[in-house]
Amino acid sequence: AQSVTQPDIHITVSEGASLELRCNYSYGATPYLFWYVQSPGQGLQLLLKYFSGDTLVQGIKGFEAEFKRSQSSFNLRKPSVHWSDAAEYFCAVRGGSQGNLIFGKGTKLSVKP
Amino acid sequence: NAGVTQTPKFQVLKTGQSMTLQCAQDMNHEYMSWYRQDPGMGLRLIHYSVGAGITDQGEVPNGYNVSRSTTEDFPLRLLSAAPSQTSVYFCASSYYGYEQYFGPGTRLTVT
Numbered sequence: 001a002q003s004v005t006q007p008d009i010h011i012t013v014s015e016g017a018s019l020e021l022r023c024n025y026s027y028g029a030t031p032y033l034f035w036y037v038q039s040p041g042q043g044l045q046l047l048l049k050y051f052s053g054d055t056l057v058q059g060i061k062g063f064e065a066e067f068k069r070s071q072s073s074f075n076l077r078k079p080s081v082h083w084s085d086a087a088e089y090f091c092a093v094r095g096g097s098q099g100n101l102i103f104g105k106g107t108k109l110s111v112k113p
Numbered sequence: 114n115a116g117v118t119q120t121p122k123f124q125v126l127k128t129g130q131s132m133t134l135q136c137a138q139d140m141n142h143e144y145m146s147w148y149r150q151d152p153g154m155g156l157r158l159i160h161y162s163v164g165a166g167i168t169d170q171g172e173v174p175n176g177y178n179v180s181r182s183t184t185e186d187f188p189l190r191l192l193s194a195a196p197s198q199t200s201v202y203f204c205a206s207s208y209y210g211y212e213q214y215f216g217p218g219t220r221l222t223v224t
Contacts, residue, residue, distance in 0.1 A: 009153075034212060043203060044156075044215040051211075090155060099144050099207055100171065103155040 002027045002095040006104035013081050014112045021076040021107050023091030032094035033074040034101065035065055039087045047089075050074060061085070086111045114139050117216035119204050125222045126194040134189040134219050136204030142214075144207045145187040149173065149200040150218075156203065162187055194223045 003026045013019055025031055032051050036044040048059025055067040065076045074091060088108045092101040120135045138145065146161035148171075158171030162181040176198060178190040187206075191198060201220050205213040 032211075036215075043217045044205075046212050046214075049212050099209065099211065099213070100146065100158055100161060101156075101205075101213060103148075103157075105153060105155040 002093060002102050004091050004093050004102055004104035006089075006091055006107050008107045009105070010108045010110065012110040012112060015083050016080050019076075019078045019081045019085070019109070021089050021091075021109070023074045023076065023104060024072050025074060025091070025093045026072065027093050027095070031074075033065075033067060034092045034094070035059065035063070035074075035076050036090045036092065037061075037087050038090065038106075044090065047076070081109075081111055083111045083113065085109060116140065117204055117206055117214050119202075119216035119219050121219060122217065123220050125224065126191070127224055128194060128196060130194050132191050132194065134191075134202055134204075134221075136187045136189065136216060137185050138187075138204075138206040138214070139185065140206060140208070140214065141184060142206035142208050143184065144209060144213075145181070146171070146205050146213070147177070147179065147187070147189045148203045148205065150203060151200050159189065159202075191221075196223045199223045 005024045034049045035047040038044050050057050050067045088106045090106045091104045095102045117138045143164045147159040148156040150156050157173050160179040162168045201218050203218050204216040207213040
């Protein structure tokens with residue numbers, strides 16, 4: 001069955017430090033992968049997506065993610081975190097032709113001044 | 114474009130009451146879906162629709178009903194509310210299953 005695992009429930013980083021959020025997926029075919037961000041009390045905003053092609057994808061707000069098929073991973077990175085990046089981050093895989101998304105349980109990011 | 118809109122933003126129900134959560138989109142998307150978000154659980158799919166007149170169940174459909182009479186609207190009905198349905202509900206739409214656009218959510222409390 002398709003699934004998404006985000007191993008880290010909560011991560012704290014200092015402002016200006018680099019960030020990597022981990023995501024592992026289980027999917028039989030070539031996956032469509034997404035990262036969404038949710039600020040407190042808000043809906044979900046798409047950060048970036050991977051469908052095919054270049055395995056390093058750029059997103060909004062300075063985020064990037066790398067698709068590694070051999071590791072079934074799609075980790076999210078940012079070279080320098082800003083206080084406004086504090087939020088919850090969700091990795092998702094498109095499961096099936098209807099386009100349903102299967103979400104990981106999320107990683108909450110806290111940013112220390 | 115307003116994108117995906119949801120009403121109400123907040124709702125408190127008593128056990129056994131029924132209500133409808135409204136969702137509308139103005140992007141002419143064929144695909145629409147409803148998720149619920151609970152702490153530590155991520156988002157779980159309740160029902161989805163791939164076009165007017167076509168709906169199907171997701172991972173957690175029990176206690177919920179949907180219909181899709183127009184492309185724009187996809188209401189979610191709670192037939193007899195239970196405390197286990199206390200959650201935040203998100204509606205989403207997409208163009209044929211590509212990236213989904215989410216509404217702002219409805220926070221529902223059932224007492």
